[in-house]
Amino acid sequence: SAVISQKPSRDICQRGTSLTIQCQVDSQVTMMFWYRQQPGQSLTLIATANQGSEATYESGFVIDKFPISRPNLTFSTLTVSNMSPEDSSIYLCSVSRQADTQYFGPGTRLTVL
Amino acid sequence: AQTVTQSQPEMSVQEAETVTLSCTYDTSENNYYLFWYKQPPSRQMILVIRQEAYKQQNATENRFSVNFQKAAKSFSLKISDSQLGDTAMYFCAFMKHVVGGDDKIIFGKGTRLHILP
Known part of the structure; x- marks a missing residue:
């Protein structure tokens, strides 16, 4: 498995501001994934982050709104920009160890007022 | 496109x-x-069980x-001797095999399971 931490675990933010979420893994991984889970919903992939290249975004998600950094093989950040109440969700990062299973971080619960 | x-x-x-x-x-x-993932109220996504499509034998943990019924595209989860700690949201999920890399996971909408004392 993998030990994954996320910071912050939760936050309450004002509309129009931005929040950066950090994801740290206990060992090197090639790909990291960022998911969004809206209240009462399932998980939806935002983007895939490869070290050393631009993140790949899913349909409906854009870099200006969700910029991602991947400076090394154990760390990534997701920024939620210019937030609105519709961005209130749980944001989770995941990693794959052996290309056949993904392990998830504990998630960041974001509330936008 | 894949759906669950x-x-x-x-x-x-x-x-x-x-x-x-x-x-x-x-x-x-x-x-x-x-996959079957479990998400208790703590919101942590926990891997419960995993099945490779090329394996006919059903996974157990x-x-x-x-x-797992590949022809029928069915993948049910049985929980025996259920415990209070099994109370959670359970998500069924699919991931395509990609040679030399990883792929995204497609999740179902989830089943909320309550274990009653």
């Missing part, structure tokens, strides 16, 4: 009983992985087992 369908939004069973959660999926891929 969970037809039971919510279920309740008595402690110590056996419960089966249903999942069907649609794909044109031949090599893929199927202690009290958890699956019934």
Whole structure:
């Protein structure tokens, strides 16, 4: 498995501001994934982050709104920009160890007022 | 495109009983992985069990087992001797096999399971 931490675990933010979420893994991984889970919903992939290249975004998600950094093989950040109440969700990062299973971080619960 | 369908939004069973959660999926891929993840109120996504599509034998993990029917594209989860700690949201999920890399996971909408004392 993998030990994954996320910071912050939760936050309450004002509309129009931005929040950066950090994801740290206990060992090197090639790909990291960022998911969004809206209240009462399932998980939806935002983007895939490869070290050393631009993140790949899913349909409906854009870099200006969700910029991602991947400076090394154990760390990534997701920024939620210019937030609105519709961005209130749980944001989770995941990693794959052996290309056949993904392990998830504990998630960041974001509330936008 | 792949889809995952969970037809039971919510279920309740008595402690110590056996419960089966249903999942069907649609794909044109031949090599893929199927998962059941558990999400308790703490919101942590916990991998319960994993099945490789090329394996005919059903995966088991202690009290958890699956019934994998590849031709029918069905992947149900059986929880035996259910415990209060099994109360959680359960997500069925699909991941395509990609040579030399990883792929995204497609999740079903989830089944909320209540274990009653």
